[in-house]
Amino acid sequence: MTVSQPIYRIENLVHRYNSDPVLAVDRLDIEPASIMGLVGPNGSGKSTLLKLMAFIFRPTQGRILFDGKSALPFDSSVRFLVTLLTQDPYLMKRTVFKNIAYGLKVRGNRENWTRPVHDALAMVGLDPDIFAHRQWDQLSGGEAQRVALAARLVLKPRVLLLDEPTASVDAASSELIRAASLRARSEWGTTLVIASHDREWLYDVCDEVIHLFKGTPTGAGRSNMVFGPWVPEENGLYSKLIGDGIRFTVSAPPNADATAFIDPAVIRILNSGEASTAENITFVDGTVIRIASEKQSGNLFADVRAGSLTLVVRVDESHLAAMTLHRGWPVTLAYRPDSIRWL
Amino acid sequence: MTVSQPIYRIENLVHRYNSDPVLAVDRLDIEPASIMGLVGPNGSGKSTLLKLMAFIFRPTQGRILFDGKSALPFDSSVRFLVTLLTQDPYLMKRTVFKNIAYGLKVRGNRENWTRPVHDALAMVGLDPDIFAHRQWDQLSGGEAQRVALAARLVLKPRVLLLDEPTASVDAASSELIRAASLRARSEWGTTLVIASHDREWLYDVCDEVIHLFKGTPTGAGRSNMVFGPWVPEENGLYSKLIGDGIRFTVSAPPNADATAFIDPAVIRILNSGEASTAENITFVDGTVIRIASEKQSGNLFADVRAGSLTLVVRVDESHLAAMTLHRGWPVTLAYRPDSIRWL
Amino acid sequence: MDFILAGFIEAIRLLFSGDDQTWSAVGATLKASSGSMAASLTIGVPLGFALGYFQFPAKRQLRLLVDTALALPTVFIGLVVYAFISNRGPLGEMGLLFTLTGIAIGQTILALPVVIALSATAVESMDRHLRALLISLGASRRQLLFSSLWEVRYGVLAAGLTAYGRVMTEVGISMMVGGNIKWHTRTITTAIALETGKGMFSTGIALGLVLIAIAFGVNVCLSFLRKK
Amino acid sequence: MDFILAGFIEAIRLLFSGDDQTWSAVGATLKASSGSMAASLTIGVPLGFALGYFQFPAKRQLRLLVDTALALPTVFIGLVVYAFISNRGPLGEMGLLFTLTGIAIGQTILALPVVIALSATAVESMDRHLRALLISLGASRRQLLFSSLWEVRYGVLAAGLTAYGRVMTEVGISMMVGGNIKWHTRTITTAIALETGKGMFSTGIALGLVLIAIAFGVNVCLSFLRKK
Amino acid sequence: MTADNVLMMATTTSTDNTGLLDDLAPHFTQATGVELKWTSVGTGKALKMGENCDVDVLLVHAPSAEKTYVEKGFGVNRREIMYNDFVIIGPESDPAGIKGKKVVDALDAVRAKGAVFVSRGDNSGTHKKELSLWKATGAAVPEKETWYVQTGQGMLASINIAAERNGYSMTDRGTYIKYADTMSGNPPLKVLVEQDNILLNQYSVLSINPERCTKAKFDLATTFSDWLAGTEAQGLIRDFKLLGKPLFVPNAIK
Numbered sequence A, B: 001m002t003v004s005q006p007i008y009r010i011e012n013l014v015h016r017y018n019s020d021p022v023l024a025v026d027r028l029d030i031e032p033a034s035i036m037g038l039v040g041p042n043g044s045g046k047s048t049l050l051k052l053m054a055f056i057f058r059p060t061q062g063r064i065l066f067d068g069k070s071a072l073p074f075d076s077s078v079r080f081l082v083t084l085l086t087q088d089p090y091l092m093k094r095t096v097f098k099n100i101a102y103g104l105k106v107r108g109n110r111e112n113w114t115r116p117v118h119d120a121l122a123m124v125g126l127d128p129d130i131f132a133h134r135q136w137d138q139l140s141g142g143e144a145q146r147v148a149l150a151a152r153l154v155l156k157p158r159v160l161l162l163d164e165p166t167a168s169v170d171a172a173s174s175e176l177i178r179a180a181s182l183r184a185r186s187e188w189g190t191t192l193v194i195a196s197h198d199r200e201w202l203y204d205v206c207d208e209v210i211h212l213f214k215g216t217p218t219g220a221g222r223s224n225m226v227f228g229p230w231v232p233e234e235n236g237l238y239s240k241l242i243g244d245g246i247r248f249t250v251s252a253p254p255n256a257d258a259t260a261f262i263d264p265a266v267i268r269i270l271n272s273g274e275a276s277t278a279e280n281i282t283f284v285d286g287t288v289i290r291i292a293s294e295k296q297s298g299n300l301f302a303d304v305r306a307g308s309l310t311l312v313v314r315v316d317e318s319h320l321a322a323m324t325l326h327r328g329w330p331v332t333l334a335y336r337p338d339s340i341r342w343l
Numbered sequence C, D: 001m002d003f004i005l006a007g008f009i010e011a012i013r014l015l016f017s018g019d020d021q022t023w024s025a026v027g028a029t030l031k032a033s034s035g036s037m038a039a040s041l042t043i044g045v046p047l048g049f050a051l052g053y054f055q056f057p058a059k060r061q062l063r064l065l066v067d068t069a070l071a072l073p074t075v076f077i078g079l080v081v082y083a084f085i086s087n088r089g090p091l092g093e094m095g096l097l098f099t100l101t102g103i104a105i106g107q108t109i110l111a112l113p114v115v116i117a118l119s120a121t122a123v124e125s126m127d128r129h130l131r132a133l134l135i136s137l138g139a140s141r142r143q144l145l146f147s148s149l150w151e152v153r154y155g156v157l158a159a160g161l162t163a164y165g166r167v168m169t170e171v172g173i174s175m176m177v178g179g180n181i182k183w184h185t186r187t188i189t190t191a192i193a194l195e196t197g198k199g200m201f202s203t204g205i206a207l208g209l210v211l212i213a214i215a216f217g218v219n220v221c222l223s224f225l226r227k228k
Numbered sequence E: 001m002t003a004d005n006v007l008m009m010a011t012t013t014s015t016d017n018t019g020l021l022d023d024l025a026p027h028f029t030q031a032t033g034v035e036l037k038w039t040s041v042g043t044g045k046a047l048k049m050g051e052n053c054d055v056d057v058l059l060v061h062a063p064s065a066e067k068t069y070v071e072k073g074f075g076v077n078r079r080e081i082m083y084n085d086f087v088i089i090g091p092e093s094d095p096a097g098i099k100g101k102k103v104v105d106a107l108d109a110v111r112a113k114g115a116v117f118v119s120r121g122d123n124s125g126t127h128k129k130e131l132s133l134w135k136a137t138g139a140a141v142p143e144k145e146t147w148y149v150q151t152g153q154g155m156l157a158s159i160n161i162a163a164e165r166n167g168y169s170m171t172d173r174g175t176y177i178k179y180a181d182t183m184s185g186n187p188p189l190k191v192l193v194e195q196d197n198i199l200l201n202q203y204s205v206l207s208i209n210p211e212r213c214t215k216a217k218f219d220l221a222t223t224f225s226d227w228l229a230g231t232e233a234q235g236l237i238r239d240f241k242l243l244g245k246p247l248f249v250p251n252a253i254k
């Protein structure tokens, strides 16, 4: 009868530290049992958003509905359902075992904790025999990060918020974390929201990835943002110096500090030096950083570094056959300055 | 007249926490103005090695020669020359400015610190006007990491040890860090040793990358390690379960827990399902995670995930033309079990 | 000098020969100090937590007040408590004058600033990430309080031990409120003051050693809290 | 009750009418307590740092000792110091009996365990990453000490303030070693004891308030250390 | 004033608390050029400090202890200076009915009635006096009786405790006068027994034996002792009044 209601609904959310607003989300819905990604540059508000969604503190303005009901920190309606892996893998001054069992204890769980704790350790690839009785300060960086994650997985939460779960974790473990995230969703119906700078990994895990920029969601999917200031050129166009003698050219911006948005699909990727002389087309040289296919659409994307910028470019299958795209390959990007949108 | 002497010479180094040995390096030389990478799974001893090289504590056994002379913590011969960016971006409870200026102060530098501090902030992509007077706890995770790096860069050290400098840092900043590392080497003749799990980035920056495994360097360059235990199969071979029904097959190991070493060059990469029936060849299915070219040799490598393993495979140029290698592409790996070496 | 040595010997005699007066004073000291420590920890630790944990407008002023209260002279506290519980005072009806309960009340006032100030300092030294960790693992407000305190347990323990030292060794309150009445409210410290006043220096030393022995015992019992 | 109110009024009179005796006692209190605080901080903070920072075999035993020493009764310390500096004591030649210096020595012994125990606790609460950070930035041993203490400055400040409260309010040592000699070694606390002994409760209260006012002044001066 | 010209005295609290010494000291300094410093402590402690050579002269009131002290060679030149007297005080209702009785009869009545009696129990001169009164009744000191409250405190504190407990006590007159004064003229405890010879309280001055204590300023102590016994000081003592009431009777033998 009822339409599935979003597990999170964020309305007119504003958060300030001191007086600077760092987050402003007008509206955001998250469906149950979905896996949502959050990307954005450092300081774009990812951690703040996740902490608000974990009800660790109150937003300055606006509200967060959980399961249709407005909730606040410590509310029993969310306390045992939502858990957040914070960005800093902070552990309590206890053994690894007690750190992981803490959440069970808090839930008044009186059973034997050995089994679930050992299972959780195994899920993050740590041998319980070696690690369960280590003290909190006897771990390497990545081990600590994984123990912190185990302390969340052991709770089988309805919502699992992960803030950079793969930072400082080795390749094998980040695959384990990917597997654990997917398993949580399929076995326990967990909803996940994951912030990460490892875009490959994130696009691999998530159903949908949202971009945060200066505290505002700027759309889902891959996109490029280039910040001003812009300097006028002689031909009516504007540009920004992005490296030694390399300029990024755009059409006239609404103001000198506007942010340019470039759809990955409007950029074409050419072999280095292949630049034609077609009119209205601008070229910029770069190097491929990585190539990846988007899980949902199957589209191929290349990350290309041009000067200090990293641009995402959609790659046509036809291109791929014609050129050898891989990390380190020099390419030239072609686009029409007037295909740029302004924020 | 004199042959260039290594800036670091490590001899018979053993380090233990409590009683477990976590690091055992027989011999390691690092040339001045080189950039060396350290990779290895979590807990392999990277941070321990870096801390020992920064003379933060003494090794349990063995010695570390710096510039040909044995040095100990607080020795004036190393104090102002070597600096380490620790894995945890820990800041002192002061403003960003004071955090960065601390090293200058310690060096008895009485000049105006504003200039160098602002330059260092700019090097890590943080606007001094916004960040210089922030308190240590008013930063996002990535911002804190970058401030910590700025506090090292400001010192223009002779040796810069970086422990996961790009963890929790956004893509643009990790490029900035790469640039800053290269610039430190070229401008100040700095020697760098960098531990990181971001192999692409690391291979891009470093002259040489050393692999640590359970505290022991296992050689430079890319290589695969697969740990036991191994289970005998009917055909005289041994295998290990690496996923749902996926087995990784090897020749008879010296003991059930031996570690297998597989040269990336002995594995061939085929389009999925292309498996031939040639004798003595084993196949395993996987997915490409990333493709990159090695900076030094120009060789192309693919990271392929097979079950819980991630294998590095060298890709022939000839292959590339024939297939579309990119992240997410399903492939089959082919190798001869007897080409495996044992540790 | 010799009276120090004599004091050592006498301390052993007092403790092991079962001297009635000494044991009565030991009893009085333990009763009064246990009462005041229980009260000051129960009231002071949560207050100290609140003072160290939350941000609120008058925080600095409150902190200044508590720090100043660290310098409340015992005789002063004794006088004020006396004023209230003396037969002519507003609480005279309760018959607290010259009782161990009266002493304990005064000592609670003495210990409170120490407990509050030091546990607030301990809580302030807490890692700022702890709050997010505990809430994210589902802790209630109460569990947040207790787990936070457990994280800074050495600081809270130090607060308790310092307050205990203060309470055990104070004379002014016990004298003024308790009256140093033999067999009833004579504590070890008032006994020391008395013996010293009499010129019985070695007995004073001996009783001092008895007090230190008690403190040592209490510390040994609590030292299990220190093990990692 | 009424003597409390009377005490308030008298306190104001004493402070503002420039009562010679009161100011002499204020002076004596400030001199003795400044001396003992300077000495106990200079000796105690580095010892506390060492106790909290390093790992060594007898660490727990030493800690137990310091914690026990928190319960050293003032009269006991007074007696022991007296034994040494009395004319027939080993240090009798130095003429320290009945001087403020003698009082300051005794108060240093009183304050030391507080300073050591609490600064050790503060140092223990230090983030374990700090050491690596400071060394990696080139700090010398000395700079490591000072910068570490600066990181835990609230804890060290609390140690100092608690010790200060203890020193300011003690009577036993000042009485025994100083002799409560008018115009010379009469401190505010011994004056309170004297007045209370005479039954001049309101004067006792007034002097207590004077002492608290001094402590308040000191706290206000130090509160700049608290600003972030 | 050089340190050589300073005389250090240990005395009992009563001489200090009544203000007598504050009255005498400036006259002494004026007459002799010697500065007088004193520490007022319990009699026992005062004697002990003399024994330890920490003071030069003592002004105390425990005749029998003083005599032993001299016999042991700690003090010399014991000289009686003045006396005051003790009184027995109690609640106006006088439950044991001792008013106007002789001391011995009064204490017997207290004992028979089991009325609260507050003793200083601090080995002070006053306490020793009180014990001698109990001994004079011919029975043992009621050491462990519940009605016999030993405070171990100074006189005033003990009077206060007696008042709180509605009990009897023995006190020197000076302290009682001050106590009565603080009660705005209507003290809950009244003088019930006085003017008995047995209640006299003799003060003496003793010099510290310079043969034991080589640094003791025997000369200055003698100067002080002579001055106290002299006409000027004896006159000052006679004229000294506490709240308008004379307190001490000078009785020095020239």
Ligand SMILES: Nc1ncnc2c1ncn2[C@@H]1O[C@H](COP(=O)(O)OP(=O)(O)OP(=O)(O)O)[C@@H](O)[C@H]1O
Residues within 6 Å of the ligand: A017, A018, A022, A040, A041, A042, A043, A044, A045, A046, A047, A048, A049, A087, B137, B138, B139, B140, B141, B142, B143, B168, B170
């Ligand atoms: N306590 C604070 N006081 C003031 N500003 C803060 C505070 N914490 C964070 N900020 C600021 O808020 C903004 C958002 O921070 P947040 O931690 O949410 O970013 P983030 O997207 O998680 O960044 P990162 O990728 O570096 O983790 C940043 O600009 C940061 O400087």
Ligand SMILES: Nc1ncnc2c1ncn2[C@@H]1O[C@H](COP(=O)(O)OP(=O)(O)OP(=O)(O)O)[C@@H](O)[C@H]1O
Residues within 6 Å of the ligand: A137, A138, A139, A140, A141, A142, A143, A168, A170, B017, B018, B022, B040, B041, B042, B043, B044, B045, B046, B047, B048, B049, B087
């Ligand atoms: N204080 C300690 N006490 C005991 N064992 C420790 C301690 N610190 C680290 N270890 C162990 O030493 C080993 C090496 O740790 P180290 O931090 O050097 O690893 P790492 O290579 O830096 O790992 P990561 O990639 O996770 O940072 C790990 O197994 C870890 O568990």
Ligand SMILES: [Mg+2]
Residues within 6 Å of the ligand: A046, A047, A048, A087, A163, B140, B141, B142
């Ligand atoms: Mg963040």
Ligand SMILES: [Mg+2]
Residues within 6 Å of the ligand: A140, A141, A142, B046, B047, B048, B087, B163
């Ligand atoms: Mg590490």
